[in-house]
Amino acid sequence: MTTAPTSSSTKPVESQDYFAVFGLPRKLWIEMSELEQKFLQMSWKLHPDNFVNATEQERELSLKRSSELNDAYRTLRDPIARVEYLLAIEGERKEGEKKQQAPPELLEEVFELNESLDELREAKASGENLAGLKARLESAEKNFQGKLGEVDGELQAAAREWDAALKADHAERKEVMARLNELLNRRSYIRNLVTNVTKELAEV
Amino acid sequence: MGRIVGIDLGTTNSLVAYTVEQTGQPKCIPGPYGATLCPSVVSIDADGSVIVGEPAKRRLLTQPERTIYSVKRLMGRGPADVQDELKLFPFRVDAASNNVIRVRLGNKVFTPPEISAFILRELKNWAEAFFGEGVDRAVVTVPAYFNDAQRQATKDAGKIAGLEVLRLVNEPTAAALAYGLHEKQRGRVAVYDLGGGTFDISVLKLISTSDGDIYQVLSTNGDTHLGGDDIDNLLQAFVHEKILQHDEIDFSPHGELAQELRRALIGVKHQLSEAETATLRFPLPSGKVFTHEFTRGAFEALIRPVVDRTMGPVKQALADAQLKPSDMDEVVLVGGATRTPLIRRTAQEYFDRKPHTELNPDEVVALGAAVQANILDRGVKNMLLLDVTPLSLGIETYGGAVAKVIPRNSTIPASAQELYTTGVDNQTGIDIHVLQGERELAKDCRSLARFTLKVPPAPAGLPRIEVKFLIDANGILQVAAKDLRTGEQHSIEVQPSYGISDTEIEHMLEESIEYAEQDFAERQLIEARTEAESILAATAKALTNPESASIDAAERARINATIAALKESVAGSDYKLIRKGVDELNHATEHLAELLMNSAVSSALEGRKLAEV
Numbered sequence: 067m068t069t070a071p072t073s074s075s076t077k078p079v080e081s082q083d084y085f086a087v088f089g090l091p092r093k094l095w096i097e098m099s100e101l102e103q104k105f106l107q108m109s110w111k112l113h114p115d116n117f118v119n120a121t122e123q124e125r126e127l128s129l130k131r132s133s134e135l136n137d138a139y140r141t142l143r144d145p146i147a148r149v150e151y152l153l154a155i156e157g158e159r160k161e162g163e164k165k166q167q168a169p170p171e172l173l174e175e176v177f178e179l180n181e182s183l184d185e186l187r188e189a190k191a192s193g194e195n196l197a198g199l200k201a202r203l204e205s206a207e208k209n210f211q212g213k214l215g216e217v218d219g220e221l222q223a224a225a226r227e228w229d230a231a232l233k234a235d236h237a238e239r240k241e242v243m244a245r246l247n248e249l250l251n252r253r254s255y256i257r258n259l260v261t262n263v264t265k266e267l268a269e270v
Numbered sequence: 271m272g273r274i275v276g277i278d279l280g281t282t283n284s285l286v287a288y289t290v291e292q293t294g295q296p297k298c299i300p301g302p303y304g305a306t307l308c309p310s311v312v313s314i315d316a317d318g319s320v321i322v323g324e325p326a327k328r329r330l331l332t333q334p335e336r337t338i339y340s341v342k343r344l345m346g347r348g349p350a351d352v353q354d355e356l357k358l359f360p361f362r363v364d365a366a367s368n369n370v371i372r373v374r375l376g377n378k379v380f381t382p383p384e385i386s387a388f389i390l391r392e393l394k395n396w397a398e399a400f401f402g403e404g405v406d407r408a409v410v411t412v413p414a415y416f417n418d419a420q421r422q423a424t425k426d427a428g429k430i431a432g433l434e435v436l437r438l439v440n441e442p443t444a445a446a447l448a449y450g451l452h453e454k455q456r457g458r459v460a461v462y463d464l465g466g467g468t469f470d471i472s473v474l475k476l477i478s479t480s481d482g483d484i485y486q487v488l489s490t491n492g493d494t495h496l497g498g499d500d501i502d503n504l505l506q507a508f509v510h511e512k513i514l515q516h517d518e519i520d521f522s523p524h525g526e527l528a529q530e531l532r533r534a535l536i537g538v539k540h541q542l543s544e545a546e547t548a549t550l551r552f553p554l555p556s557g558k559v560f561t562h563e564f565t566r567g568a569f570e571a572l573i574r575p576v577v578d579r580t581m582g583p584v585k586q587a588l589a590d591a592q593l594k595p596s597d598m599d600e601v602v603l604v605g606g607a608t609r610t611p612l613i614r615r616t617a618q619e620y621f622d623r624k625p626h627t628e629l630n631p632d633e634v635v636a637l638g639a640a641v642q643a644n645i646l647d648r649g650v651k652n653m654l655l656l657d658v659t660p661l662s663l664g665i666e667t668y669g670g671a672v673a674k675v676i677p678r679n680s681t682i683p684a685s686a687q688e689l690y691t692t693g694v695d696n697q698t699g700i701d702i703h704v705l706q707g708e709r710e711l712a713k714d715c716r717s718l719a720r721f722t723l724k725v726p727p728a729p730a731g732l733p734r735i736e737v738k739f740l741i742d743a744n745g746i747l748q749v750a751a752k753d754l755r756t757g758e759q760h761s762i763e764v765q766p767s768y769g770i771s772d773t774e775i776e777h778m779l780e781e782s783i784e785y786a787e788q789d790f791a792e793r794q795l796i797e798a799r800t801e802a803e804s805i806l807a808a809t810a811k812a813l814t815n816p817e818s819a820s821i822d823a824a825e826r827a828r829i830n831a832t833i834a835a836l837k838e839s840v841a842g843s844d845y846k847l848i849r850k851g852v853d854e855l856n857h858a859t860e861h862l863a864e865l866l867m868n869s870a871v872s873s874a875l876e877g878r879k880l881a882e883v
Contacts, residue, residue, distance in 0.1 A: 110481045110654055114683065114743045118436055118646040133683035133740055140680055 083155050084138035092152060093232060094225035096142060105139045146253070149225065149246055158243040159250075169252045172213070179206050179259065186266055200267065207263045210256055217253045224249060274407045274436060274647050275299075275397050276639025278444075279386060279424065281342040281497060282466030282606065283307040285636035286393040286408075288401075289644040296448065296640035298633050301396045302794060307632060308396070310466075312388045313337035314375040315796070322392040325800040330529050332804060335362070336376040340499060341389075343467050344371050344382040345427075346420030383423045387430035394433055407434045409643040411635050413468040414440035415492030415583075415660045417706050418718050418747050425746065436646050438744040441465070442472035443487055443657050444638025445604040448629060450476060450485060450653075451641055457599030458488075460588075462617055462625070463635075464580060465605040467497040471584045473591040473598075482652025489590035489679045490660045491583035498607035500576045505535045508572060509550065513560050527555065542569050543609045570612045577616055584620070590679050601625040606632050656681050659741050666703035666712040675739060678708065685740040689754075696727040702737065704747065721762055723751055735760075798848035802840045805852055809833060809859055817869040821862055832858040 085092050088104050110116075112132040117125045141147045153159035168176045186199050228242045276287045276296070285306055287298045298306035303324055313326040314336050321329065329337045344352055348369045356363060362374040372379040390410075397405045410433075412424050421438055428435035439447075442461035449459075456476050463470040470492035477484045509531065513519060519527075534552050541548035542564060552560045588595065601621045607613065608631055617625045629637065644650050658679045664672035665688060675686035690700050699722040707715030725733045734754040741747055751760040809829065812818055836851035 106477065106479055106484055107481070109484070109656060110479075113654060113656070115437075115645055115654065116648075119648070129683055129740070129742060132743075133685040136681040136684050137686070140677075140684070 082134070084141050084151060087135060087138040088142070090142075091232065092156075093229045094145075094149060094152060095229050096148070098143070101139070101142060105135065108135050145221075146250070149221065149250060152228075153243060153247055153250070156239075156243060158240075159247055168255060172256075175206075175209070176259065179203075179210070179263070182206060183263065183266055190269075203263055203267055207260060207267065210260050210263070214253065214256050214260060217249055217256060221246070221249045221253065272404055272406060273397075273401065274409060274643040275393075275405055276444075276636055276641070276643045277390065277393055277408050277410045278441070278636035278639055279342065279389065279410055279412075279427070280310055280465060280635075281340050281468065281499065282310055283632060284310045284389050284393060285633060286397050287633070287636040287640035288397070289640050289649060291649075294644075294650065295451070296637040296644075298636055299396050299400045301392075302399075302797070306636075308389065308392060309339075310342065310389050311337060311339045312341070312375075312385050314378055314380075315800070316376065318378070319796050320388050321797060321800055322388050325797045325804075328804045329800065331526055331533070332807065334526060334529055338373060338375060338385055340467055341373075341382050341385045343495070343499075344373070345386060346382075346417065346423035347371065383427040384430055386424070386427035390427055390431035390433055394431060406432060407436050409437045409439055409639045409646065410435050411441045411444050411639050412438050412745075413465070413492060413494055414442050414463075414470040414472055414490040415468070415494050416745070417494075417661055417716050418745070419716070420494065421745050425744070435744075437642060438746070439639055439642045439655070440470070440472065440487070440490065440657055440660075440745075441468075441635045442470045442490070442604060443474070443485065443655060444636075444642060445602060445629075445634045446472070446474050446476075446485055446638070447641040447653070447655065448634045448638035449602050449626060450483065458593065458597055459600045459602060460584075460598045460621060461602045461604060462580070462584070462608065462613075463492075463604040464607040464613060465497050466607070467495070467499050469493045469496040469580050469583065471580070471587045473587050473593065482654065484654045484656060486656045486681075487658045488593075489587045490658055491587040491590070492660070493579065493583060496576065496579055498605070501539065501573045501607065501610070502532060502536060504572055504576065505539065505569075506532055509535060509552075509560075509562065512562060513552075513554070516560070517554060517556060517558065519554060519556075538564055539569075539610075542566050543611060566611070573610070573612065577612055580613075581616075581620070595621045598623070603627050604631055604634055657743070657745075658682060659684060659745055661706045661716075662708055663718075663739060663741065663747065664705045664707070664712075664715060665739075666705060670712045672705055672707075672710060672712050672715055676741060680741075682741050682745060683743050685738055688737050688739070690723060690733075690735045690737060692725055692728070692730050692733050695730050697730065698725055698727060699723060700725060700735065704739065704749070718747060719749075721749070723762070724760065726753075794845040795843055795848070798845040798852070799840055802836055802848050802852050805855055806833065806836065806840075809855060809862075812859065812862055812866055815866055817866055818862060820865065825861065829855075829858050829862065 083092075088101065088108075090096065109132070112128055112135055114125065114128045114132060117128040120128070141151050150159065182199060182203050186196065186203060189196055189199055224242060224246050228239075228246065231238050231242050273288065278285045278287075285298050285308065287296050289296050300306050301308055301323065305324070308323040309327040311323065311326040311330060313321040313329040313333060315321060316336075326337055327339075330339060349363065349371055352363070352371060364372040364374050364379045370381055372381055373385065390408075394405055394408075408428060410424060410428055412421055416424070424438060425435045442463040445463060446459055446461050456478060459474045459476060461470070461472045461474065463472075470490065472490040473488045475486045475488055477486060506528075531552055534550060538548045538550050546566050547563055549561060549563045554560055588597075598621050601617055601623055603614065603617060603625045608617075608627070614625060614627070641650070641653070642655065645653050645655070659676065659682050660678060662674045662678045663676040663686070664674045667673045675688060676684050690702070692700065701720065701722050703712065703720045704718045705712055705715035706718050709715050723735050723737065725735060732755075735751055736754050737749065737751045739747060739749055749762045751762055752758070753760065813826075813829070832851070832855045836848070836855050839847040839851045842848075
């Protein structure tokens with residue numbers, strides 16, 4: 067581990083947002099093969115391997131720009147990370163704001179699921195027969211997997227709306243963003259549920 | 271500036287390689303004995319001089335308390351990490367300070383980077399003798415699954431050895447570079463690298479672009495405590511037990527005996543790569559000879575746990591790359607341990623294709639390092655390597671949980687920014703704990719560093735400090751902080767959790783200069799004398815063996831004359847003369863050695879007959 071230099075005489079280069087790194091508008095639909103092509107092309111130019119014999123300033127700059135390129139590619143390549151990032155730079159989503167409360171329409175099913183999970187843990191502890199519980203949880207897992215798919219579908223639809231509203235007025239954009247944000251929260255909640263169930267079932 | 275060499279700093283052997291300008295192909299540089307492999311063994315003589323490589327390896331048998339092997343297993347680790355290790359190795363670890371291991375060799379203590387530096391310096395000397403000019407920059411390979419502390423320790427070792435480490439390259443990636451140049455492969459490649467002490471699996475994509483070829487690592491996984499050594503340990507434990515069934519021998523105080531057994535077993539292991547059976551004949555202090563015939567089947571059953579342990583990381587790496595075994599276009603086997611037929615078969619069955627083994631598995635990593643050195647030196651402009659960080663980087667949050675800020679398998683360099691503020695009025699510091707690993711809780715991850723952000727007094731929540739965590743192209747972390755209200759950059763003094771401070775390195779560098787100043791001839795002399803002493807001791811021992819009585823007077827006289835001549839040249843300072851004397855004595859004792867060997871074998875057979883009666 068090294069300590070970063072205190073100050074550098076390099077003219078500060080302002081960090082660009084990840085869309086701008088690739089010269090892209092802030093649209094959620096991205097042609098993946100084009101993104102990869104651009105990423106590879108820019109890697110040739112920016113990678114620190116090209117600057118081993120260069121001045122310290124150039125080396126610093128290469129490190130900064132190439133890490134930015136890699137961060138941008140990593141984020142934009144993943145459709146969910148891409149939406150999260152867009153909402154963050156548009157000021158709609160703040161760090162740590164993820165709501166972990168159950169979406170109202172799912173309350174009943176979540177309640178049932180949690181009950182089954184508790185029963186499973188108890189049954190495991192007392193060595194009871196788990197077959198019935200296991201089947202019930204497996205069907206719940208499948209049910210929530212399906213819901214995850216639905217949310218993903220809704221997210222895609224909202225993303226298309228965002229792209230269409232790119233030039234629209236502030237209020238309209240704000241409304242789409244709020245919907246995207248709500249969908250992201252719902253998705254993260256359901257995903258956690260599925261992960262937990264999968265984990266518990268794997269331990270049976 | 272001079273040339274950049276590529277160095278494979280291995281657990282068992284180390285090598286140095288360069289790119290031949292005329293052909294553009296990488297090549298390993300031979301040492302003074304003509305071999306390209308330098309055993310990663312260091313011995314400190316009674317007079318304080320340092321012996322590295324083949325002569326040091328011989329001293330494992332004669333002076334185990336002054337000699338250390340497999341030091342790579344201790345790099346970047348704390349004393350608590352290596353307790354299990356120490357049960358198997360005859361290392362003497364001194365009371366540790368600052369979480370740094372210190373190994374005692376004779377009456378001196380050394381940190382693992384200092385010992386690795388002796389090996390690096392030896393290789394630097396090989397390269398300098400070969401080129402006839404100074405070499406001070408290198409690309410050094412590390413296991414892909416090495417964490418930040420282990421990488422930093424490797425870089426420190428370079429610094430202490432007087433080498434600027436321009437790049438740390440992951441070993442499986444280096445192997446892919448060497449194979450890529452050799453085979454002109456395209457598509458998806460899995461590199462399975464089982465070395466002496468570490469296991470890595472990397473999944474790469476080889477892409478042709480109009481600018482040239484890109485080697486993009488998609489995912490990597492591994493175990494930094496799994497290797498050929500573990501196979502040897504299993505064999506050794508198995509045979510120990512067998513011997514103890516017949517004979518009451520306490521192995522541990524006999525450092526020498528354990529080392530000799532290990533060496534004999536490694537011979538058996540190598541034979542079993544070619545033959546279906548191999549026999550161990552091991553002379554015991556009682557004069558009896560222990561024999562055991564290994565079949566390949568029994569050997570494979572014994573070592574299967576080691577092979578099975580490699581499969582977890584293999585599956586994880588494929589899952590992370592979102593690929594199936596059948597998606598791989600090529601499979602490459604690297605590392606001496608992959609000569610084992612069981613490993614070749616396992617890889618072939620899992621990936622359902624014949625793995626590449628064309629390049630010498632001992633040399634391929636060093637060759638790849640030389641390719642990367644040539645890329646950095648701009649000798650080759652149409653190759654680019656994009657590697658990844660093997661472990662997620664995280665920050666400890668409230669309640670001992672870890673927030674992942676850079677996920678594993680992110681292309682490096684990679685960075686993450688985190689915003690911090692204060693919780694109470696006039697708070698002057700924010701404690702930050704950086705970790706590496708995949709687990710959810712801080713206590714289960716590897717601590718990289720702790721530091722305190724200094725904050726000017728202000729009402730709670732007002733300060734806004736942005737901390738930037740950056741993993742550079744070597745996989746090493748850098749930290750910088752910026753006060754967003756003032757725009758001021760903060761310097762962060764990061765004290766690594768496991769590692770040596772910069773001032774300590776400076777000190778070691780100064781100390782090491784005395785070693786550097788021993789010139790080439792002087793070093794040759796020390797090595798030649800060591801070699802001579804070891805063969806003189808072995809011959810003296812052989813001559814006192816009752817079996818040696820059967821050699822005739824003429825032969826005995828000839829041996830004695832050669833001994834006298836060698837002793838005389840050892841007293842002098844011409845290393846070439848000493849080497850010649852060693853060769854002559856080796857030659858003169860050939861028949862004697864054969865005689866003793868045969869008698870050992872026949873007494874073993876007699877022993878068996880007695881037991882059968």
